[in-house]
Amino acid sequence: MSEAKTPGTDVGGVEALTERRIVDAALAVLDLDGARALSVAAVARRLGVGAEAVHARVDGSDGLERTVIESVLSAVALGSLTDDGVEWTAAVIQFALSLRGKLFDHPAVAELIMSGPMDSPSADGPVAREMTEALFVCLARGGLQTTVRAHGVYAVLVYVLGSIALDVAETDGKPPLPGESERIAARRAALGxxxxTRWPRTAAHLAEIAAWTSVDQFVWGLRVLLVGMTAT
Incomplete structure (x- = not known):
């Protein structure tokens, strides 16, 4: 008589668990309940397997978070960064918009990137390193000095991830996020x-402040940052 198998697994509970299945289950947990809900146990429950099977495949909770982050980052378009045919500031903006879009698809992953297991540069996965390398190539194409490139790559990442975090913070964090026009309208109503008389200069710019989470504002700020690098 053959041995009964745990649903969704091979004998021993590990062989049939692919990384793709684990990532899909993890993203489902993140999308539904947020970053704090992600755990090896939560993913295992969703897959109908024992926690030890998931743990063995992704090397624990830190490994699970890295695997999810790497999977989402792998969908970000990097080609423009190393394409000599794309002007360098335009290339960074294209990359940033792609990253913004992928993280808006799974907002809790942005929180993982900023508060997860990225405890040192050596902890970055290969996809994250490829992203950083491509940014260095792009800033070099822009003729920036060596030290400016290093500061510039960090500044771009902080700007992009910080902007995404602030945008997501004004929602419930569950995809699909409200559309841009809906979010702007909600911000404008909140400023009503x-x-x-107390804050006259702020009151004079309520329409612009309401649109601080817009794509136009995102691109404007990034372009100013990039142009500023050429003056240092």
Whole structure:
């Protein structure tokens, strides 16, 4: 008589668990309940397997987070960064918009990137390193000095991830996120009771402030950052 198998696994509970299945289950947990809900046990429950099977495949909770992050980052378009036919600032903007879009698809992953197991540069996965390398190539194409490139790559990543975090913070963090026009309208409504006699300069720019989470604002700020690098 053949040995009964745990649903979704091979004998021993590991062989049939592919990385893709684990990532899909992890993203489902993240999308539904947020970054704090992600754990080896939560993913195992969703897959209908024992936690030890998932643990063995991804090397624990830190490994699980890295695997999910790497999977999402692998979908970000990097080609423009190393393409001599694409002007360098335009290339960075294209990359940033691609990263923004992928993280908006799974907002909790942005939180993982900023608060997860990226405890040192050596902890970055190969996809994250490829992204960083491509940014260095792009800034070199822009003629930036060596030290400026190093500061510039970090500045771009901080700007992009920080902007995404602030945008997501104004939602419930569950995909699909509200559309841009809906988010701008909600921000404008929230500013409706601002006292113009107390904060007159702020009150004069309510329309622009409401659109701080827009694509136009995102691109504007990034372009200013990139142009500023050429003046240092």
């Amino acid at each position: 009771d601002l006292d113009p």
